[in-house]
Amino acid sequence: MHVTMTVNGDEVERDIEPRVLLVHFLRENLGLTGTHWGCDTSNCGTCVVQIDGEPVKSCTVLAAMADGHAVRTVEGLEVAGTVDPIQQGFMEEHGLQCGFCTPGMMLTARALLDENPHPSEGEIREAISGQICRCTGYATIVRSIQWAADHPAETADSTLEDEDVKA
Amino acid sequence: MTIVDDPQTRPGGDYEHGRDHEHNPSADAPERPIGFGRLQRKEDPRFVRGQGNYTDDVVLPGMLHGAILRSPVAHARIVSIDTSEALARPGVRAVLTGKDLEPLKLAWIPTLSYDVQAVLATDKVRFQGQEVAFVIADDRYAARDALELIRVDYDILPPVIDVRHALDAGAPIIRDDLEGRTNNHIADWDCGDSVATDAAFAKADVVLKQEIVYPRVHPAPMETCGSVADFNRVSGELTLYVTSQAPHAHRTVIAMVSGIPEHKIRVISPDIGGGFGNKVGIYPGYVLSIVGSIVTGHPVKWMEDRSENLMSTSFARDYIMTGEIAATKDGKLLGIRASVLADHGAFNGVAQPTKFPAGFFNLFPGSYTWEAVYGKVTSVYTNKAPGGVAYACSFRVTEAVYLVERMIDRLAIELNMDPAELRLKNFIKPEQFPYDNKAGFEYDSGQYEKTMRHAMDLIGYDELRKEQAEKRSRGELMGIGISFFTEGVGAGPRKHMDILGLGMADGAELRIHPTGKAVVRISVQSQGQAHETTFAQIVAEEIGIPPEDIEVVHGDTDQTPFGLGTYGSRSTPVSGAAVAMVTRKVRDKARLIAAAMLETRPEDLEWEKGRWFVKGDPSAGKTIQEIALAAHGTMELPEGVDGNLDAEVTYDPPNLTYPYGAYFCVTDIDRGTGKVTVRRFLAVDDCGTRINPMVIEGQVHGGLTDGVGMALMELIEFDSDGNNLGGSFMDYLIPTAMEVPDWETGFTVTPSPHHPIGAKGIGESATVGSPPAIVNSVIDALRPLGVTAMDMPCTPARVWDAMQGHATPPI
Numbered sequence: 001m002h003v004t005m006t007v008n009g010d011e012v013e014r015d016i017e018p019r020v021l022l023v024h025f026l027r028e029n030l031g032l033t034g035t036h037w038g039c040d041t042s043n044c045g046t047c048v049v050q051i052d053g054e055p056v057k058s059c060t061v062l063a064a065m066a067d068g069h070a071v072r073t074v075e076g077l078e079v080a081g082t083v084d085p086i087q088q089g090f091m092e093e094h095g096l097q098c099g100f101c102t103p104g105m106m107l108t109a110r111a112l113l114d115e116n117p118h119p120s121e122g123e124i125r126e127a128i129s130g131q132i133c134r135c136t137g138y139a140t141i142v143r144s145i146q147w148a149a150d151h152p153a154e155t156a157d158s159t160l161e162d163e164d165v166k167a
Numbered sequence: 168m169t170i171v172d173d174p175q176t177r178p179g180g181d182y183e184h185g186r187d188h189e190h191n192p193s194a195d196a197p198e199r200p201i202g203f204g205r206l207q208r209k210e211d212p213r214f215v216r217g218q219g220n221y222t223d224d225v226v227l228p229g230m231l232h233g234a235i236l237r238s239p240v241a242h243a244r245i246v247s248i249d250t251s252e253a254l255a256r257p258g259v260r261a262v263l264t265g266k267d268l269e270p271l272k273l274a275w276i277p278t279l280s281y282d283v284q285a286v287l288a289t290d291k292v293r294f295q296g297q298e299v300a301f302v303i304a305d306d307r308y309a310a311r312d313a314l315e316l317i318r319v320d321y322d323i324l325p326p327v328i329d330v331r332h333a334l335d336a337g338a339p340i341i342r343d344d345l346e347g348r349t350n351n352h353i354a355d356w357d358c359g360d361s362v363a364t365d366a367a368f369a370k371a372d373v374v375l376k377q378e379i380v381y382p383r384v385h386p387a388p389m390e391t392c393g394s395v396a397d398f399n400r401v402s403g404e405l406t407l408y409v410t411s412q413a414p415h416a417h418r419t420v421i422a423m424v425s426g427i428p429e430h431k432i433r434v435i436s437p438d439i440g441g442g443f444g445n446k447v448g449i450y451p452g453y454v455l456s457i458v459g460s461i462v463t464g465h466p467v468k469w470m471e472d473r474s475e476n477l478m479s480t481s482f483a484r485d486y487i488m489t490g491e492i493a494a495t496k497d498g499k500l501l502g503i504r505a506s507v508l509a510d511h512g513a514f515n516g517v518a519q520p521t522k523f524p525a526g527f528f529n530l531f532p533g534s535y536t537w538e539a540v541y542g543k544v545t546s547v548y549t550n551k552a553p554g555g556v557a558y559a560c561s562f563r564v565t566e567a568v569y570l571v572e573r574m575i576d577r578l579a580i581e582l583n584m585d586p587a588e589l590r591l592k593n594f595i596k597p598e599q600f601p602y603d604n605k606a607g608f609e610y611d612s613g614q615y616e617k618t619m620r621h622a623m624d625l626i627g628y629d630e631l632r633k634e635q636a637e638k639r640s641r642g643e644l645m646g647i648g649i650s651f652f653t654e655g656v657g658a659g660p661r662k663h664m665d666i667l668g669l670g671m672a673d674g675a676e677l678r679i680h681p682t683g684k685a686v687v688r689i690s691v692q693s694q695g696q697a698h699e700t701t702f703a704q705i706v707a708e709e710i711g712i713p714p715e716d717i718e719v720v721h722g723d724t725d726q727t728p729f730g731l732g733t734y735g736s737r738s739t740p741v742s743g744a745a746v747a748m749v750t751r752k753v754r755d756k757a758r759l760i761a762a763a764m765l766e767t768r769p770e771d772l773e774w775e776k777g778r779w780f781v782k783g784d785p786s787a788g789k790t791i792q793e794i795a796l797a798a799h800g801t802m803e804l805p806e807g808v809d810g811n812l813d814a815e816v817t818y819d820p821p822n823l824t825y826p827y828g829a830y831f832c833v834t835d836i837d838r839g840t841g842k843v844t845v846r847r848f849l850a851v852d853d854c855g856t857r858i859n860p861m862v863i864e865g866q867v868h869g870g871l872t873d874g875v876g877m878a879l880m881e882l883i884e885f886d887s888d889g890n891n892l893g894g895s896f897m898d899y900l901i902p903t904a905m906e907v908p909d910w911e912t913g914f915t916v917t918p919s920p921h922h923p924i925g926a927k928g929i930g931e932s933a934t935v936g937s938p939p940a941i942v943n944s945v946i947d948a949l950r951p952l953g954v955t956a957m958d959m960p961c962t963p964a965r966v967w968d969a970m971q972g973h974a975t976p977p978i
Contacts, residue, residue: 017308024307033224034217036440038389039473043896046389074217087215091207094865098695099214100389100440106215125904132896134389134441135695137868138904 008076025063034074045131048104074103095144097135202708234310238292241889243321258309265289282515293513296478326550363539367502371493390440393470413732442694444557481554514553526563533571559934572939622829648944657740674728675745683792690730709750711777736928745818752814841967855927870933878941
């Protein structure tokens, strides 16, 4: 089948098997390997991407279901050579070790901060509770997200959101 | 206490103890330390951009995909396998069975414990999830589709699942492939002095016996295991991208197994999405991807799915332990016995040094002085997945520490004594180091009482006990649990320690380029431990080149010197020492060149970080960058220096290092549901010299979370038919951000006297130390209900049973 979607601001079109999962479409058809796969059961969240700004587990979404929507992956967080505050926060506060869960964590966190710019610790923990990190013990991920909340980007975010909406 | 001799590496006096991350460390941190200190990771910029390169990200031209058909049953004879339908399916290139591997002598491969393991089953299947056939197809989906079309006829056999009955007369013989095998026994091992221990017990006022089960759990890194094999039929060269914690050891083993000469094999372990011991073993899937590439002439990728990971790759623990403790009535420890029944699964694939069939269980006497100790371990086969000694455990230290720390608390209950006081009364004292633990290991250094009291201050121990008393008077269940652990890490001295005959030393090479930038090549492999940062910091500390000017190369056997890899917290103790030593070798060479440049004698020069200068005339000196340029330039070099500024070493550690810590856990238990909440957890660690406090804190946090998982949630359970009941993340529960508290950490610094920079290793401390603190806390909370023991995992249902007086072992 034929799918058309916007990925990180670029329109992409592909012919695919109807059963192809979005995570495999992103990784294997588009070569965007920053989105990872970690379980078969929607428990681990290493595959989280945003569809129209909402975090979703891309192992549980058919690529066909993303047809006509805007997908944002970790590769789309950095804009014009400037990292998103959430990326900076993870570096500042040691929010990652092996890096495997990190893209999914950052996309969930970005969506949280877009909706709630000043979340409490409890709100942050709840937001990432559908995702597993085996390395960090979560406290530094919480601090990373708090860092990003304390250091919002001036304009980059709003610009990107506008682009997403247009797409 | 002994401290390292070199003032360059000695920690400052104000660095001896403290609390990590008091408020905002980034605000206080010095700008980019040249050496030890908090430093952002060099790895992070690629990971936060999604530019990590993990094994499944590797795509080669013409690459095919493999998938493994696995046994649905635990024990069965294979009557027939029909692959014809699968082979006929479009997109399928080949289907391999054990029979195809036999002529290649690849149906069986050696395990890390001198047993053999089936790559693809030929005669029988021996655990649920065992590898039976391998499909190679054009893409991932096609390979999986074809698995459904393979017909296997099994003749079901009774399985051995309950380890307590594995040695019964009449038990089914699992390993009838081994000649003359008449039972399921693997090995017996003991340590200590049984006669002296009997004597110590004979004079005790109090003797207690307790069964303590450390059930089977799984490391479950977020990235599963996999490989991409690329065999070049013309050159005979194999390139293997693989999720490997030990690329050099894997290359050697693959050469032995495959017959491909070692110099024709390149093992690349790219970014690794967590290891925790799961990526130490050689799995059938790796071998199958190699065979697949040889057979098809294409690169072949194999990545397991999560269920395959949980059901077939290295598990951890599975020790049924019986502890016995003897003491005087005023709490003086006299003797301890440990007797263990160890479930090694269907093949003895335990990863441990050859002469240590029970790993370093020798550490079961813990951090205390005893008159005598005695431990014994019997290992057996069962119809379960093979592996063992994984999950951040320092070769069975986890089990050993769990045993002794549970027994100490059990004794404290019996004596009606405070468990902190009981520990303080019996600690090994600083002046007793180096200390023979009476079970064969010599601890290097420790200030146990100081660390314990620091932890008690940080957590507010006395206040907590008061709060607990108030809550108990109201009927609330609050527990305070303590664990004080001593680990033995950094395996190890090559005359004592090897894996498959490979001595456990590690190499390092350092090259300073003409412009003063450096490349250090190491034999260990990071799975998230930040080697690219911390090893650069070791070089920086030793030679004064900023860490950003130092590249750390690892994970590629063509690019790095030989060494045994990263597991058992051995990277900093062994490879970190190698890096310090190679840097000092370069520094010595630089001294000769500097002397020639300054027209003086080397012995007249003095080192300060980054430069050699003339004693008494600090203005006359040469920086390491100036020396590097001169070493590559046209000046006449002094005798003994043949140009360039580089060196290589192999470091053979003289002993293990012995990090330790004091852990405190505060839990609340819901009386209505049995749900345990970890309200506070404090870890005070002493890992010797601290290279990067931020990274240390991260390592500790991760291990504590592992501990919460094992203590409260994680369990690989089997039904009586041998069905794995923990085979997905729906069933094998791992802590999320909701189950863990905001960790509290602190530290003391007692350098290792025999390590070049005094560092001891930190990677596994928290995984070792936290489970007993949590379980002791749960038992402490349940004390008003008469509970004195309970086994992990402390799930609501199991805690509820314990509250009703029906605590049962998980296996």
